[in-house]
Amino acid sequence: MVVFITLLIWSWNNNDDRFSGATTDKSYTYIQPTQHQTQYLNQSYVSLPLHVDLSYDWAQFRTWKKDGWTLASTRDSRHRDSSFLQGLQDYTTKGHTYLELDALVKTNKDPIQATLLDLTVVIYFDGGDLQQLDAYLEMLVKQTAQPKALWILWTPSSTLSSRAAIATQLAKVITTIPAKIIDISKDGDHYGWIKRLQQISTAWVWLVDMEKDLSHINAVPNNAMAYLYLSAHLPDYKDTLLGMNAMLLPANVNKDPRNDHLQQPQFVCLPSVELPAVSQPADLLLGAWLMKKSWLSTLTLDLMRRTPQSSLPLPYFISYSLRYHLQIPTIALPPPTLSSSSHCSSIRKAYLNDKPWIQQQALHTAPSALDFRQISVARHQQTPIMYLIHGPEQAYSLYPLICRLHQQPLHIVVTGKQHGLSGTTLRQTMESRNDCLGLRTVIMHDLDLPGYSNNNDDYVTSRAMDGIRQLDHVLRPGVLLHVSSASSSLHRALSLAYSMSSSFQNNNNDYDGLTLINLPMDQIRHALWIADLPLKSLKHWNIISIQLVVITDRRPHSFSRLLQTCGRSYLLGDRVDLTINMEQSADRVTRNLVNSFEWPNGRKIIRHRIKKGGLMPAIVESWYPRDNDDYGVILEDDISVSPLFYTWAKYNILKYRYGGPDDLSRQVFGVSLYSPRNVELHLVGRRPFDPNQVLAGTIYHPRTPYASQIPCSWGAVYFPEHWREFHSFLSAQLEDLSHNQYLNISLPMSRSDRWKKSWKKYFIQLVYLRGYVMIYPNFQSFESFATNHLETGTHVQSEKRVNIIDTFLVPLMQRDTLIHQLPHQRLPDLDQLPVLDLWGRLTSHQVLDDRANEWHPQISACVRRKETFTPDDILCPFTHIPAWERPDTPATTKKIKVYTMTEVIEPLAYVTAAATTKDDDDEYEWPISIDVALFSPLVDEVLMEPDDQEQDLQLDWPSIKALSTAQKVKI
Structure with missing residues (x-):
């Protein structure tokens, strides 16, 4: 008995989660x-x-000289066309120096007024010193470019200043800029004054926070405002929050446990003499922020909804909110002169002691700039x-x-x-x-x-x-x-x-x-x-398409059983189309069942023949792939499937088609849902088959799936490239048989060569000549994902069915023991699977390829080509064919009727003429491949007698009956 441990435990001490009652x-x-x-x-x-991950030494900013500042790109193909800004945030693109930015500004194609900026300076003055305000106003007047307006947000509760004192200072310094003082004492908590900024008429805002410690103000250069403003109009920085004084926080997603243990999280203040003087991502800006006025509505919305972030320190709240909602990164630009900055002591203290901020960091949903860098460094x-x-x-x-x-x-x-x-x-x-x-x-x-x-x-x-x-x-x-x-x-x-x-x-x-x-x-x-x-396999989860293809005639009860088992299958939420192919002779009950059956998992496609085709065209023509990610599960109506057949099919497709070595994955032509009990290709007749006996004494696990050359006709998934190749291969052979019979494709020691009307005969030929294999399940007691009930039909007569059904019927997997039976609870890699040939003997991929190389010259005059998925090299007649028997000589060329066609605008005549060969046969190169696309349409004279595989079954009935009896006795 297999028990899934799916236990989730709730802590009674955690008061924030609602687990008390339903x-x-x-x-x-x-x-x-x-x-x-x-x-x-x-x-x-x-x-x-x-x-x-304790086994990995996460990078820090202090290790940048060892790691390199600009890192090799680790981004996948979906990000190859990323912008400069994205590369800057990933530390895969180096930022600009001050001189480089100055040169870019001067060469910017968009003319910008550099003397009167479309900008409003907003000074948040709460509890500050008038001397600091005076110093800042004097710095503002000295700027090389002037803003259009100045706002001073003032709180009357300040004990160090008054409105009159502020107005006096403002009148002393500001004479050319329209300025006003706004009382924000009634705007509410958590930066409610930001709502007032919606009334600003300019497109840009330079928001200044007058903290108690603004000693760095004196170091602000005279061109700072124009420098930031003009940089914000560059294509590389047009959607960024800009400033020159910033802070880099410790990693949040990939935290370094050593820093936590020492309680010494890494903080870096920018500008810093320890880091390169280039533009770089930052976690927050200090003192001043240059932003678009339109972004203020996002900040206001967070404040109105009282999100947890709205109670964080102002510098972090601004950067977090813009990044979270608008994907606006915070970028610190290098100043004209580089000096160490020490103005982030207050924000460092808040980070370590502010409870809302600590709670926010504990959620691990706010990646820091160091997290970006660590992901790029950890490129292995x-x-x-x-x-x-x-x-x-x-x-x-x-x-x-x-x-x-x-x-x-x-x-x-x-x-x-x-x-x-x-x-x-x-x-x-x-x-x-x-x-x-x-x-x-x-x-x-x-x-x-x-x-x-x-x-x-x-x-x-x-x-x-x-x-x-x-x-x-x-x-x-x-x-x-x-x-x-x-x-x-x-x-x-x-x-x-x-x-x-x-x-x-x-x-x-x-x-x-x-x-x-x-x-x-x-x-x-x-x-x-x-x-x-x-x-790379999981990336194809939604790309691949697995279609169910059902073939039915006059067995409504069997057909209904198949549809019901398909409907009870686990399709993993995928869209799965169902195509039903009805023979011309399908009875009324079958047709009514087809019309009334509901398939909610995808499209239901119905096809009905108007002329009896027989089993070969019914199977081969039932499905043709739309592309190389389209797969067909081909099911005859006397088959039923396990609820887990789709999971087995998708697991194998993703594992072996998209996760294995390309050279080997191209050799796999399908996945069987059925586990055979016997092998039918021995010349002397069917022989019992048990993979456990074949693998006994080898290195393989008893439940290891195996790769076999035998194509399965009792429930299997076929791969698109191989099925298209088979179509061309079969069409060429049927055309050749009905006309000149130039091709002589046969296999050594295979019973299938006796068959004339079986599609498997031709697929077996193709498989042998290509070295292809199909993946087969190998679970306990032949447990499978499909089984055949041997209903009365082409292959089985009703009076003989009871004697042989035990040899073919296998148990269906109902309980999901799939991964638990596999070795190490997973499918082995493709190169670790045992390989069996057409006769169920253990071999290898190399031996199969060698056999194909050896036999190819016996049936074809062309050099063997591999991995082309076209059969042209196999379909080459030999040069000894007389010229007068060649189908492309004038003596045998068919006359083709000339058709005329009238267009509405201009009359046109389309003439099709048969190509003639040169008179000199010596100039014509032989041998040539048979091109299926040039074949003339063939009227199908269908023979109504049963498939010739039935004759083999009749010959084998005595031995099959004995085999079945022996198995029962053994059990």
């Missing part, structure tokens, strides 16, 4: 933990920090996967997947305590467990979203999307995985964003290429193999 809101139901769950509540938590690490968890139910469902040992680091984003689960609770829960293998790769982030209330769904969803964008902006995850829910507004927003642009995108295409994986909550336990797949 509570229901608009989207979720929170449930009381069971007695089994609460037994872990009193366990002491281990002190392993989930937010850091793989791109992470990001999980989004919205409430405790989703955490409970995702827990088994999270705890598998992933190939990439994981970042878990939770929506916060107001939605039933905080990052602290989830982290403590996971740390208290001993069954989570992936614990060391987990980094936790808490969006801390407000709870749902009347008519605020859009606001909560918008906040969530902003938080996800911000984390993606620095982490660059390749995949975002979350639980799909039709009733969740967040799920709808994510799906809409993905469907509209195939990714999250902003103006800089920052989220282009992010793969969104939506998993139904009740099917996550069937997709635990996701942890086994590399990122």
Whole structure:
């Protein structure tokens, strides 16, 4: 019995999470933990920090000389066309020096008035010293460019100044700039005065915070205002928050535990003689901010909603709010002269002691500039996967997947305590467990979203999307995985964003290429193999298309059984189209069943033949791939499938088509859903087959899947390139058989050469001549994902069915033991699979290729070509064919009727003429490949007798019956 440990523990000491009794809101139901769950509540938590990989020495700003200031780009292909600004934030593009910026300003194509700036200077004066205000006003007058207006925001509670004193100082210094003093004492707490700034008439604002310590004012150069203003109009800096005095905070996402232990977090004040004097990202500006007036509405909105960020220190609040909502980065420009700055002592103290700020940092949703840099430095690490968890139910469902040992680091984003689960609770829960293998790769982030209330769904969803964008902006995850829910507004927003642009995108295409994986909550336990797949495989999750292709005739009961088993399968939330191919002789019951059957998982496509085709065209013509990411699951109507057939198919496709070595993955032509009990290609007849016996005594695990050359016709997935090649190969042979019979393609020692009307005969030929293989399951007791019931039809007569069905019928996997039976609970790599030939004998890929090389000259006059997925090199007649028997000589050229065609605008005549060969046969190069596209249409004279594989079955009935009896006795 397999038990999934999916346990989530809630801490009674955590007062911020609502776990006391059942509570229901608009989207979720929170449930009381069971007695089994609460037994872990009193366990002491281990002190392993989930937010850091202890095995990696994270870079710091102090190590930049060793690491290099400009780093090699670690961005994937979706960011190759990124802007200068994005490269600057990633530390993959070097910033500008002061001289370089000055040169760029002078060569800027857009003319800007550099003497009278479209700018309002706003001085926030609360509790300051009049002497400092006087010094700042004098500095303002000395600027080489003047603003259009000056505002002084004044609080009457200040004991060091009065309105009259301020007016006196203003009159002494300011004579040319329109100025006014505004009383902001009634504007409320948390920077309510910012709302007043909406009345500013200029396009730009230079906001100045008159702190008690403004000793750096005297060092402000006379061209500072024009320098910032003109730089803000450069293409590289047009959407940035600019200043010259700034601060770099310690890492937040990838915190250095050594700094935490020593309680010495790294702060850097800019400008700094220890860092390069170039423009660079900053976490916050100090003293003054140059911004667009239009951005103030975002700050005001945060204040009106009283978000937790609105109570943070003003420098951090401004930078955080603009970055969070508008993706506006904070950039510190180098000053004309470089000197060490010491004006950030007050902000450093607030960071260490301000409780709201400490709580905000603990959520790990506010990446700092150092986090950006660390991700770029750690270029040896793989791109992470990001999980989004919205409430405790989703955490409970995702827990088994999270705890598998992933190939990439994981970042878990939770929506916060107001939605039933905080990052602290989830982290403590996971740390208290001993069954989570992936614990060391987990980094936790808490969006801390407000709870749902009347008519605020859009606001909560918008906040969530902003938080996800911000984390993606620095982490660059390749995949975002979350639980799909039709009733969740967040799920709808994510799906809409993905469907509209195939990714999250902003103006800089920052989220282009992010793969969104939506998993139904009740099917996550069937997709635990996701942890086994590399990122390059998971990136194809939504790209591949797996179609169900069903062939039926006059067996409505069998057909209904197949449809029902398909409908009960776990499709992992994917869109899966169903194509039903009906033979011309399909009865009324079958047609009614086809019309009435509902398929909610994708399109239902119905095809009906108007002329009896037989089994070969019914199978081969049932599906043709749309592109190289289109896969066909071909099922005859006497087959039924396991609920897990789709998970097996998708796991194998992602693993072996997109995650393995290219040279080997191109040799795999499909994935079998069926586990055969016998091999039919021995010349003497069918022989029993058991992979356990073949692999006994070898290095392979008993449950290792294997690669076999035998194509499966009883439930299998076929790959697009190989199926198209097979179409061309089969068409050429059928054309040749009906006309000149130049081709003589045969196989050594294969019973399939006796077959004349079986599609498998030709596929086996192609497989042998190419060295192709198909992946087969190898579970206990032949447990499979498809089985054949041997219904009466082409291959089986009703009176013989009872005697042979036990030899072909295999048990279907109903309980999901897929990964638990696999070696090491995952599919082996492609080059680690055992390889079997057409006769079920253990061999290797190299031997298969050598056999193909050896046999190719026996059937073709052309040199063998590999990995082309075209059969031209196989379809080459030999040069000994007499010239008068060649189909392209004048003696055998068919006359083609001339068709005329009249156009509405201009009459045109289209004439098709047959090409003639040169008179001199010596100039004609032989041999040549047969081009299927040049074949003339062939009228299909279908023979109505059964497929010739039935004759082999009839010959084998005595041995099959004996085999079945022997197996029963053995059991």
